[in-house]
Structure formats: structure tokens, C-alpha cells
Amino acid sequence: MTARLNELTAGKIADGVKAGRFTAEAVTRACLERIEARDKQVKAWAYIDPKLALEQARQRDSASNKGPLAGVPIGVKDIIDTADMPTDMGSPIYKENRTAGDASCVALVRSAGAVILGKTITCEFAGLTPNVTRNPFDLDRTPGGSSSGSAASVADSMVAIAFGTQTGGSVLRPASFCGLVGYKPSYGIVSRQGIKFAAESRDTIGLIARDIDDADLVASVLTGRKPTPARDTPPRIGLCRTHLWDDASAETKHAVEDAAKRLAAAGAKFQDVSIPASFDALAEARTIINPYERARAMAHEWATNRALISAGLTRQIEEGLSIPQTRYTQSLSRIKTCRDQIPELFGDCDVLLAPTATGEAPKGFTTTGDPKFQEFWTALHVPTITLPTHKGPNGLPVGIQLIARLYDDETLIAAARWVFQQLGAPH
Amino acid sequence: MTARLNELTAGKIADGVKAGRFTAEAVTRACLERIEARDKQVKAWAYIDPKLALEQARQRDSASNKGPLAGVPIGVKDIIDTADMPTDMGSPIYKENRTAGDASCVALVRSAGAVILGKTITCEFAGLTPNVTRNPFDLDRTPGGSSSGSAASVADSMVAIAFGTQTGGSVLRPASFCGLVGYKPSYGIVSRQGIKFAAESRDTIGLIARDIDDADLVASVLTGRKPTPARDTPPRIGLCRTHLWDDASAETKHAVEDAAKRLAAAGAKFQDVSIPASFDALAEARTIINPYERARAMAHEWATNRALISAGLTRQIEEGLSIPQTRYTQSLSRIKTCRDQIPELFGDCDVLLAPTATGEAPKGFTTTGDPKFQEFWTALHVPTITLPTHKGPNGLPVGIQLIARLYDDETLIAAARWVFQQLGAPH
Numbered sequence: 114m115t116a117r118l119n120e121l122t123a124g125k126i127a128d129g130v131k132a133g134r135f136t137a138e139a140v141t142r143a144c145l146e147r148i149e150a151r152d153k154q155v156k157a158w159a160y161i162d163p164k165l166a167l168e169q170a171r172q173r174d175s176a177s178n179k180g181p182l183a184g185v186p187i188g189v190k191d192i193i194d195t196a197d198m199p200t201d202m203g204s205p206i207y208k209e210n211r212t213a214g215d216a217s218c219v220a221l222v223r224s225a226g227a228v229i230l231g232k233t234i235t236c237e238f239a240g241l242t243p244n245v246t247r248n249p250f251d252l253d254r255t256p257g258g259s260s261s262g263s264a265a266s267v268a269d270s271m272v273a274i275a276f277g278t279q280t281g282g283s284v285l286r287p288a289s290f291c292g293l294v295g296y297k298p299s300y301g302i303v304s305r306q307g308i309k310f311a312a313e314s315r316d317t318i319g320l321i322a323r324d325i326d327d328a329d330l331v332a333s334v335l336t337g338r339k340p341t342p343a344r345d346t347p348p349r350i351g352l353c354r355t356h357l358w359d360d361a362s363a364e365t366k367h368a369v370e371d372a373a374k375r376l377a378a379a380g381a382k383f384q385d386v387s388i389p390a391s392f393d394a395l396a397e398a399r400t401i402i403n404p405y406e407r408a409r410a411m412a413h414e415w416a417t418n419r420a421l422i423s424a425g426l427t428r429q430i431e432e433g434l435s436i437p438q439t440r441y442t443q444s445l446s447r448i449k450t451c452r453d454q455i456p457e458l459f460g461d462c463d464v465l466l467a468p469t470a471t472g473e474a475p476k477g478f479t480t481t482g483d484p485k486f487q488e489f490w491t492a493l494h495v496p497t498i499t500l501p502t503h504k505g506p507n508g509l510p511v512g513i514q515l516i517a518r519l520y521d522d523e524t525l526i527a528a529a530r531w532v533f534q535q536l537g538a539p540h
Numbered sequence: 541m542t543a544r545l546n547e548l549t550a551g552k553i554a555d556g557v558k559a560g561r562f563t564a565e566a567v568t569r570a571c572l573e574r575i576e577a578r579d580k581q582v583k584a585w586a587y588i589d590p591k592l593a594l595e596q597a598r599q600r601d602s603a604s605n606k607g608p609l610a611g612v613p614i615g616v617k618d619i620i621d622t623a624d625m626p627t628d629m630g631s632p633i634y635k636e637n638r639t640a641g642d643a644s645c646v647a648l649v650r651s652a653g654a655v656i657l658g659k660t661i662t663c664e665f666a667g668l669t670p671n672v673t674r675n676p677f678d679l680d681r682t683p684g685g686s687s688s689g690s691a692a693s694v695a696d697s698m699v700a701i702a703f704g705t706q707t708g709g710s711v712l713r714p715a716s717f718c719g720l721v722g723y724k725p726s727y728g729i730v731s732r733q734g735i736k737f738a739a740e741s742r743d744t745i746g747l748i749a750r751d752i753d754d755a756d757l758v759a760s761v762l763t764g765r766k767p768t769p770a771r772d773t774p775p776r777i778g779l780c781r782t783h784l785w786d787d788a789s790a791e792t793k794h795a796v797e798d799a800a801k802r803l804a805a806a807g808a809k810f811q812d813v814s815i816p817a818s819f820d821a822l823a824e825a826r827t828i829i830n831p832y833e834r835a836r837a838m839a840h841e842w843a844t845n846r847a848l849i850s851a852g853l854t855r856q857i858e859e860g861l862s863i864p865q866t867r868y869t870q871s872l873s874r875i876k877t878c879r880d881q882i883p884e885l886f887g888d889c890d891v892l893l894a895p896t897a898t899g900e901a902p903k904g905f906t907t908t909g910d911p912k913f914q915e916f917w918t919a920l921h922v923p924t925i926t927l928p929t930h931k932g933p934n935g936l937p938v939g940i941q942l943i944a945r946l947y948d949d950e951t952l953i954a955a956a957r958w959v960f961q962q963l964g965a966p967h
Contacts, residue, residue, distance in 0.1 A: 196840070213637050220839035301741055302869065304836035310733050337832075338865035409731035412647035413623070438765035442729065442947040453880070520869040
């Protein structure tokens, strides 16, 4: 029994702990055993202190008020502050860095009964420079980034759910590469107190989980709502191949089109949705807004520890420092114009269906994969989710992406649940 | 000579240090002497370490590349991280709290040659609960808040310029009460890495200075632009009494109308601008958005140190926790609708002229004054500035407020300079 507790969903763990069927301590022990057995290969964790994790678990077990996340083990991306564990940010600059408190997202899940299991490995400052984490489905492949450890640890049943952050595609891409649900809420609805910014006008805390309900459960705690009710009727779906369709691999194209066919057969109403040409402005996010904001967010490290910043990030900061401020605010304005067209883009669709990533996780560790199919939507501030519905030619996971209007997060979750009920996991 | 260096503007200090007319050390010494002489009464500083300040100054003096802020002493509101000084946030929870690094705004001005003189007193977590600082113009009155120490220290010539933050009116109100320039940039253009959030969708780092050019100079360093060029022609000004006009004191009404009359006489084209009724939604910022976001930003302190939070802030957090998430996102959407009407509101005006505060600084220390004339614009994300152009019946400062469109910060600065040239300081 103990050996399997680490494989349960967050919802089942909370239910079991609340009902007294098993203890938070037993769940934590099962997770720690799995980590002990596997993390030498997977390398998902930046920090694990078994004693501290078990201490938290025993506190949960002795608490009279259990909370909605009773005993749920959670992994925390290592750019998110934790009062009792170091926050190294994937950088030698912050080795053993201790912060005065928990980030708000951490404090909120702790108050709801969760056990902070440890810190998951991030790319350097949540950027594009790969770290050491491997894909549990194939140890010779990237798990995606920058929330690399969050995805690998959840995929390998080391923890039930993990926090990631997304600036380009850092939640959805690793989730897709690791066969998981990855949920990026609407921009601004989850407090970012206590995280390191990459690009402040886009950074969003998201969730990587094995289950849609788990992502919804933790999001409900973060935002102070109830878990999203189920929907019985099929959603209206816009099939949005996007202007980048030609850059998608055969497996990604197949996943999206196969999903559309089967969902239509199950009763979903479909219409084609095309990205307007004016949305070209979104590409500026990567070349203007990201470097400009990154250079400012890294002002302290740039001034005091430049030699310890990687070559790739150094280039991005130098680029950011060379961008005139008016160019930056023009880009912000152009992207706002795109955001304002979202209602028109959606028409009467509840959600859009689009590719999550270019394909399966690429081989090797020189890149964490291409963010182009994720960053596009991140720049629009809309909520998105990836679902692990397909496999590629190497038997590796391929996700599909659903997108909703700004603040329509519950529509997104309910539609995702309906969609996944129809499609199920790949065979 | 030394005794007067603390009274110079930031621009004059940088020029003098660069030209070798005096040293950064001499400037810092003059500031420290003024603080020594006056701060027992004014109580502007949360932390001053003379040795550390002088050490920084000597480093500036020995640097070969002086930078645009060479030797400029800057005060830092105590919710903004500093690597070498504690950040107490006006709360017993964070007594002697040390952070791993500088906030980005601090790192950027240090890199430009500034001397971080010390930390200025803030209301508890940049909220409404008054702290101990006094108004240098009348020690029996509030200096305003929450950037209380930033305003009092600059007004009393203890430092050339100081960082504040504005969520409601925490930069402009204290600046107005203390006879200073207070500038809140467009939301989002100054990196907030390393500050404690009050309400994340509105928090903006601003500047409190004795001079428009000083605020512009530091803002240019923060955003990577050149200082704003002067304008020769009078701006087109919208006279916006606002829907709150009846709540303004006689001195505030006089300041706005006298300014309009004299500026029109100097050649400025005026038109009346009325706030549309739909802007009532902005009032929700205080009752919905602020408490909702505050409760999340304070999740860690609420979980771990509730007994050390003041009664007023406790009420705000409890209120925030009781607000349903859909109510919050509806408010965000309604305020966005108001923001989208800004171009229409401005018509062909360059800037609007409006009251800064209800009147002179109120007597006593039970309140830091009413934010209603400032928070309105903060919710709209537009850049605003207050200018110290008038006095009230007690001989205390009364400011006027200018407002520009989002990202039109340079238009705002240039117009403010023209306006102040016409009106000058009050007699």
C-alpha cells in the first residue's frame, strides 16, 4: 500500500487523509522513497530535506482542521520563495539562498494543508538555459523547461503536483513533454509575491499535475474559489491551427486533428478560427518585451555577479539594455491591441483547440524545446491548459492545448474535463 | 559650503560630482548632518548607517566612470529590498529583515552612481496604518502616506530624492502634503522586482523629489531612456475637476482654478473634461481589488504572524479573503473598460489638470489623509505628477495634479515643466 501512495492524485490524497484512510506522513514517505529510488537518474529536485518534509506531514496529521489539500505533497519551482528551504533559482549566484518568507502561492497551499515536499529544478532564472533534469519517459531527452523539475517529478510520481511559472511556455511545454496536465491561469489572478520575475508583464504561476481536477483544486485554493463544477454539455470549440501550423511536427498535427475529429463525433460544435495578421505583433514579445523586462529584473545580479550569468542569459540582458524605452512601450501597446481582439477571435466558441508544442520532447539537453506554440498565448494573457491525449512516433507524450478568454478559467477547466473524458489518455 | 550640499537637487549634485566641484562624500556628509540635526523630530528614517553611506560615497568618488546619478543620495522606502540594509516594511514581523539582493530599482540607481543613503519609514506594508513620521512643515501634522519617510526626508533636505510606491495615492499625496514633486510612472514600466506588493495590479514605484528634472532623471535611469527634452509650446490641457470636486477643500479648488486661469493666460489651450458615469467602477478598486490582492500578497504573514498585523490591515485581509473570485475578476474587467476609454477622455488634450489631494495635510496622526483624488488615476494605470504650486490657509503646501495617457510619461514630464515654469512655487 505505502509504495503506491505517491501515485495517487492530489484529490485522492486529500480525501484519504481527511477520511483517515492513510496519513500525510505515509504519503510523504512514499514520495521520498520514490525520489530516493529514481532521482539519481531523473534529477528533478534542487532541494529535498526528508526530515523537514516528514515534520510537515506529521503536523498535517495532528491538525484538527485538515484543509482542502490535506497531506498533498507539492513541489515548488526553485525561483519561488520558501521560508524553510533555499531558493537557488538555477543559478550559482543564489546557492543556499534563504528568503524571509514563503511566496504567497506556497503560503496559501500550506495553509490549506499541503506538504511542501521540496524545490524542483528550474532553468537558470526560469529562462532558456537548460539545467540537468531528464525526461522520465526517456532519460536521453529534455523534460522541457523552464519548469523542468516540476514536470519530471510529477511525471515520475515523486510528488502529486508542482508549481511552475510561465513567461513563454515554461508550464505547458514541459507538461506536454512529460505526459501531464499543465495549466497556466489568466495573467494576474495568482499572486506573484515572492517569485523571481523573468518578464513581469507575462510571468504567471501555473500548475503541473497528473489530473485536471488536481490543477483545478490547487488553483481554487490560490484564488479563493470553489472547485469548478462539471459540465454535461459539449463545449463549442474553435479549431485554431495557428499561423505556425507549418512548424508543427506530424505528431502534433495528428494530435490536434484527431482530437477535433473525435470531439466532433462526441457532439462538440467546431468552427475554424484563424489568427489575424495583426497578431504578428505577438512575436515582438520574445524579441522586445522579454529582453527589456529581463534586463531590469536582473539588474542586481547584472551589477554584482555578472560573471556567474550564463552566456545565453547574458546575451538576452545585453539585448534588453539596448532596447529604447519607446520601442518597449510601443510593443506593449501593440500587444494590448491584440488582447483587445480576443472576444472577436473567439466568436461564440467557449474554448480554442490548438497545438501545445512542436512535437515530442527533443533528444539531448542543448535546448528545452521550442516555446513558439505556447508563448503566443502567454503574451495574450489568456488561460491555457495542455492535456496528455496523444503519443508520437517514439511513444512519447504529445499534448493538445485548450485556450479560453481572459478570466474564463472555469470555462477552460470544465471544457478540458469534458474533452479529456472523450479522448482519454493515449494507448 | 558643506552644510548646503544637502539642499541641492539631484541634477546639481551629479553635475558637481562629475565636474569635481565637490565630492559624493561631502554631499553624503551634509545629508547625514541634516539627519542628525532633525530626524529626532521628523522621524523620516527607518534605517541609517552613516559608515555604510560614506563608504558608498567614497566608492563613487574613486570610480572612473561616474554615471548620470554620480553621488546622488537616494532614500528608499522600507518595503523595497536593499542588499546591505534591513527591509522592515513598517512591521514588527520584519524587524532586521535582510534580503538576498537589491530590488531592481535600487540596483539600477546604484549602477548609475547613486548613494543609497538609508531606508525611509513606510506605513505598515505600504498600507493606511500611520507610522511615526511627521510633516516637516508642521510637526503636528501627517506627512501623508504610505511613503511617509520618503516625502518628509526630501522635504527636509535630508536627501535629494526618494523612492516611494503608489497603490492608491502613496506617492502623490505625501508629495503634495510636503510641498514636493511626486511622480507615479505609467503602470508596468518600472520593474517591481524586490518590492512587497500591496495590490499587485496597481502597485507602482514612483519618485518623490524637490524638482521635476530630478524625478525625470531618475526615471530615465530606471527605464533606460534619455532625460525628457524641454517643450517650448504650451500644452493642451483638459481641466478635470473630477466627480469628487465637492469633496475638495477651498484651498484645493483654488489651486486648480487659479492654475488653470494663469496657465490659460500664459497661452495653454484649455477645455473642460468630465469623468463619464461609467468610471464609478474605479471606486471598486478600493473595496474589491485592493483587499482581494492584499489578502493574497500577505498570505505568508497571515499564516505565520497574524498577531503582529495591525487591526486595520487585519480587517482589510479578512475582507479580501471573503470576496469571491468572480467578483474580483469582474472588477478587473470593469476597470479595464474604463482604461480603454482614456483616449476618448483625453480627446486632443496632452494632459489633464486635476486636484492632487483634498487639501493641506490634516492635523494629527490618526490618518495619512484621504487617497480619493489619487487612487482614481492609479486604478487607470496612467502616469501622474503633483507639482507644489500653492499654499493653503495654514501656509501649508497644496499641489496640483497633471495626468497623461498610458505610456505618455515624457509628455507628462515636459508639460509639467512648462506648467511649473509659469506658476512657480507659492509665495
